[in-house]
Amino acid sequence: MTEPTRLYRDSDGRLVAETRFRARFCETDQMGIVHHAAYITWFEVGRSAFTRAIGYPYSEMEANGLSLAVAEVHARYHRPARYDDEVLVLTCLTEFPSRGMSFAYEIRRAADHAVLVTGSSKHISIDHQGRVVRIGDAIRDRIVGAAREQLGTG
Amino acid sequence: MTEPTRLYRDSDGRLVAETRFRARFCETDQMGIVHHAAYITWFEVGRSAFTRAIGYPYSEMEANGLSLAVAEVHARYHRPARYDDEVLVLTCLTEFPSRGMSFAYEIRRAADHAVLVTGSSKHISIDHQGRVVRIGDAIRDRIVGAAREQLGTG
Amino acid sequence: MTEPTRLYRDSDGRLVAETRFRARFCETDQMGIVHHAAYITWFEVGRSAFTRAIGYPYSEMEANGLSLAVAEVHARYHRPARYDDEVLVLTCLTEFPSRGMSFAYEIRRAADHAVLVTGSSKHISIDHQGRVVRIGDAIRDRIVGAAREQLGTG
């Protein structure tokens, strides 16, 4: 399958994974718009797309014993998405300390690129027992390297 | 806490767990009613309430190594629930073969007992490796016994 | 955007819309697999894709005053989907009476086409006041015609 995700550097040099899909009917609420909690799950879709795009999918990270527990999430709602709207989720890795990762997000309407929701999330790296752990150099190098390689700027 | 669940035998002698709660805003969709998939999760709330009411919570069953994988689900929609409606979920154990359980459900509006949704689900007993297993006599006796004892008809 | 949906006639001559996407992390449960209620929302994604593929999106149907209330849903679970699995949802219009529509679904794993979930749903056509209405000839012709034209068999 052609992934509906593309990876690029934005004008500030930040690595961005942009993934696109349509708002689902079940994601709307009785106000006739997408429910505010749905965007939090779209941020997660963005993170998944980001890790897949750089060549190290989160599913593989988990198989290697590393999970990213969510420590904090923030969202600001600018304009609503509606059922069947095609949206873009833009995801950036903003911090990569020894024991976690932080991401920033922009959700845009594909039709006119209007900004719908912006946000961020902070994650702690834990093992399968739930203990906070350092992200090993092997994994770190792989993420950093994958991003570099993927963009052909190694 | 006083559980919002009561256990009784209905006029047909069937053991019923009745639990009550309110429809959540996030469960509505743009038609202004509770989304049809939400009732499937309410059936599950009903099963949880049933097992808790008979004194053998599903969480304990899982801790004892037994899970109930969903094999089939059916729902018929009669009238919609709306945001903030108080609803009753009535749950019955309808079959208890050696390797599973089946349940029947009725979702009613608390205000007038109008039937909103009826349905059923069929489950297969599996272990933590996902293999189909017989429900051990110890667990079976406990469920049957719990139901009997709980109702004081032992 | 290239829609991730294709429309074709299967070997039985039935019109099938096949749409593909990945299972989301938030759709999993503590059994490590996609929660059974999530597939019900995937059926809905399949319906949306079907109507879009035949050239008459459900969003447009709703804008024209016609909604499809869910009257019944049935699902049979064969194998679980897991986080990040790419899945195919195959959707067929199976009945098209004067006051509704019925659909059948197959959810398959894209990697090996293994059948994960099969199911069906039955819908009643209602207006914005929630009254059951006949699907007008204009709309009916358009759906039937759209399907025919889309497949170039007009």
Added chain:
Amino acid sequence: MTEPTRLYRDSDGRLVAETRFRARFCETDQMGIVHHAAYITWFEVGRSAFTRAIGYPYSEMEANGLSLAVAEVHARYHRPARYDDEVLVLTCLTEFPSRGMSFAYEIRRAADHAVLVTGSSKHISIDHQGRVVRIGDAIRDRIVGAAREQLGTG
């Protein structure tokens, strides 16, 4: 029904609505804990409980033509809730400007009152056409008055 919500002033004099319920199975994810987006919907349950507890349910507010669009949400995750855990959602109205409301939340485990999640949300008052509107004095007085009366401190 006895509402599972109580209203009281905390030691800082803030009006708190405390509502309790159990974590649902469908709210867990494959990490074995409640998914982080579920708490955002619990905040909403808390807001609903708050408005009901002060005698002016949000459903009535909407019927009177006033909706509260979510402008911002923030959550900090301290400890996970698990399936079937009984939780308390504590909700406070923290700001009540002319065109909106802000709320703060604490989600605690009922068993030991451990803080699981804290957060806040900011809302804009809109009419049914989605236009930002002043919250009329009648409604404002009613909310303020309801809170006062409910607590018998009028």
